[in-house]
Amino acid sequence: MGKPLDEAGLDTIFRTARTYNGYTDQPVSEADIRGIYDLLKMGPTSANQHPARFIWCMSDAAKEKLAACAMDSNADKIRKAPVSVVIGMDEDFHEQLPWLFPHADARSWFLRDEAGRKEHAMRNSSLQGAYFIIAARALGLDTGPMSGFDAEKVNAAFFADQPKVKVNFISTLGHGDPDSVFDRSPRPDFDKFNRIA
Amino acid sequence: MGKPLDEAGLDTIFRTARTYNGYTDQPVSEADIRGIYDLLKMGPTSANQHPARFIWCMSDAAKEKLAACAMDSNADKIRKAPVSVVIGMDEDFHEQLPWLFPHADARSWFLRDEAGRKEHAMRNSSLQGAYFIIAARALGLDTGPMSGFDAEKVNAAFFADQPKVKVNFISTLGHGDPDSVFDRSPRPDFDKFNRIA
Numbered sequence: 001m002g003k004p005l006d007e008a009g010l011d012t013i014f015r016t017a018r019t020y021n022g023y024t025d026q027p028v029s030e031a032d033i034r035g036i037y038d039l040l041k042m043g044p045t046s047a048n049q050h051p052a053r054f055i056w057c058m059s060d061a062a063k064e065k066l067a068a069c070a071m072d073s074n075a076d077k078i079r080k081a082p083v084s085v086v087i088g089m090d091e092d093f094h095e096q097l098p099w100l101f102p103h104a105d106a107r108s109w110f111l112r113d114e115a116g117r118k119e120h121a122m123r124n125s126s127l128q129g130a131y132f133i134i135a136a137r138a139l140g141l142d143t144g145p146m147s148g149f150d151a152e153k154v155n156a157a158f159f160a161d162q163p164k165v166k167v168n169f170i171s172t173l174g175h176g177d178p179d180s181v182f183d184r185s186p187r188p189d190f191d192k193f194n195r196i197a
Numbered sequence: 198m199g200k201p202l203d204e205a206g207l208d209t210i211f212r213t214a215r216t217y218n219g220y221t222d223q224p225v226s227e228a229d230i231r232g233i234y235d236l237l238k239m240g241p242t243s244a245n246q247h248p249a250r251f252i253w254c255m256s257d258a259a260k261e262k263l264a265a266c267a268m269d270s271n272a273d274k275i276r277k278a279p280v281s282v283v284i285g286m287d288e289d290f291h292e293q294l295p296w297l298f299p300h301a302d303a304r305s306w307f308l309r310d311e312a313g314r315k316e317h318a319m320r321n322s323s324l325q326g327a328y329f330i331i332a333a334r335a336l337g338l339d340t341g342p343m344s345g346f347d348a349e350k351v352n353a354a355f356f357a358d359q360p361k362v363k364v365n366f367i368s369t370l371g372h373g374d375p376d377s378v379f380d381r382s383p384r385p386d387f388d389k390f391n392r393i394a
Contacts, residue, residue, distance in 0.1 A: 002209030004337035009206045012199030013335065014239040014328075034387050041384045042211040043327065046344040046366075048382035054391045062394035101382055119319070120344070123365065126320045130327030131211075133241065138210065140201035147243040147317070158394075168320065169243075185245035185298055187238045190231050193287075194251045197259035197355075 013137050018181045020142045021077055023174030028082040028141065030058070033173075036135045043131035045124040047109075048100045051093035052128035053165050055086040055158050056173075066170065069153035074146050081144070081172035086154060087132065089125035091117050092164040125168045132171070142176030145169055210334050217339045217369070218274055219377030225279040225338065225370060227255070233332045233370075240328035242321040244306075245298045248290035249325035250362050252283040252355050253370075263367065266350035271343050278341070278369035283351060284329065286322035288314050289361040322365045329368070339373030342366055 011017070033056050041050070057063045063084050067075040078084040090096075094110035094117060110117050133143050147169055154167040208214070230253050238247070254260045260281050264272040275281040287293075291307035291314060307314050330340050344366055351364040 002214055002334055002337060003205050005202070005206050005209060005335045008200050009202050010236060010335060012202060013210065014236045014332065017199055017239070019241045030393060033391075033393070037387050037391055039207060039211045042214070044216045044330065044342055046342075050385055050390060052390065055394050056391065057394045059394060065394075099383060100385070122316070122319050123323045123344075126323030127327040127330075130240065130324040131331075133324075134328075134331050135211065137199055138202045138207060140199060145241055145243075147320075186296060188247055188297070190234050193247060193249065194230075194234055194253065196227060196230070197252050197254045197256060197262075 012140075013134050017137045018142070018176065018184070020144045020172070020174070020176035020180050021182070022177040022180030023081055023142070023172070024177050026082075026175040028174055032139065032141065033083065035139055036132065036141070039135035039138060040128060040131035043128065045127055046120060047097065047106045049093050049120060049124045050096070050100055050128070051089045051121040052125040052168070053088040053090055053162075054132070055088065057084040057086070065157050066154070069149050069157055070146070070170070071148040071150070074148045077144060077146075077172055078170070082174035083172070085132070085171045085173055086158050087125065087129045087168045087170065088159060088165045089121040089168045090162070090165045091121045093117065093121055122168065129169055136173060141173060144172035146171060210331050214334045215339070215373065215378045215381070217341045217371070217373035217377050218379070219374040220278055220339070220369070220371030221374050223279075223372040225372075229336065229338065230280065232336055233329065233338070236332035236335060237325060237328035240325065242324055243317060244294065244303045246290050246294070246317060246321045247297055247325070248286045248318040249322040249365070250285040250287055250359075251329070252285065254281040254283070262354050263351070266346050266354055267343070267367070268345040268347070271345045274341060274343075274369055275367070279371035280369070282329070282368045282370055283355050284322065284326045284365045284367065285356060285362045286318040286365045287359070287362045288318045290314070290318055319365065326366060333370060338370060341369035343368060
C-alpha cells in the first residue's frame, strides 16, 4: 500500500548499493545509529520476537576488542571503520514476549523448546540484520557485513554478562569509500533459483 | 553512497509498512514477481551464497498444496492471497559457489562442514527473506510472512525432488487490504536492546 520507490530509491537500497571494505572520514554519530534502529525495528519478526541485540562499537577500545576476534583482513576493516557493529541474538527472547506480543501467551510456545528458540532466534535476528543493512542504506550510509570471525571469542568479549545472547554476524558502518569496493559477484537469473507453481 | 530516501520512501519500506492478513482483488503478475527477485538478488549474502530458493504459488492448486501444510488461520490466508511464497534454503549451496564466487575456492570452505552449511543456509536465506519483504514493499506490494506451518509437510510437498532444500519460512504477497491489518505490536526503545561501546 506504500508509494513505490522511485529509481533513485531502488538504487539506494538494492541496485547500486554495495558492500564496502573501507569508508571516508565522514563521521557516524549516535543520532545516525539511533535513526537506523528506529527504522529497522519497524521490520517484521515472527510473533514480534525482536531477538536481535546490537552492540555499536564507536570507541577505539571497542573496535579493537572486536578486531581481535576477526579473521585476516576483517580485523583491519573493523579498526578503521567509523562504527563496527555486533549483531547478536537472544536465545531466551521468549522472556520478552509478554510485553512484545501482549495479545497471546507467546512465551509459553517457546518455554520448553530450546531447539525451537535457537532456530527462531537465528531466523529472526537475521531478518533484523538485513533490516539493519537496508535501513543504513536508506539513510545514506553503507555497511560491510562479515561472517569471518571467531564466534566464541565475540561471545566472550561482548556477551559474557548475557550467556544466552550469541553473535549472529558482524558489520562495519560508515560512508563508503568507492575505491574500497570489489567487482560485483554474479547474480542468478530468475530461472536458476525460482519456480512459479 | 546512495541518495537517502525521502520520508515517503522510508514509510514505504519501514515506517508505515505492515504485515497483511488479506489482500485486495488487484492481481500480482509474473512480471511483478520477477521484478521483486531482480531487486532482492542484489542484497548481500556471505560469500555470495544465495542459498534461498523461492517457489511462487500462483495457481489455486499450488496454494491449496501449501495451505494443507499451514496451521489454523494461515491456511485461509494462503488460499485467498494473490500469491503465496515458499522461501526455501539449499543446504548444499556450496555446490553453486564455483560460479557465484569465482575468485576463491569457497566451495572447499564448506565441503566437510555440514553443520556450518546448515547455519549459513539459515542465516543467509533469512537475509534474503528480509530482502524479499523489503523489495516487495519498494515496488508497492505487501507481504504476510508466516512461521506457522509444518516444515516436514512443506518439504515433502515442494522439495521432494531436492532433498537438501528445506523451507525457511512462507509468506503471502499482494496488494494489502488495510482492513486486514492488526494493531501494531510494541516496538522497543533503543536502550532496551542496543548498547553503544
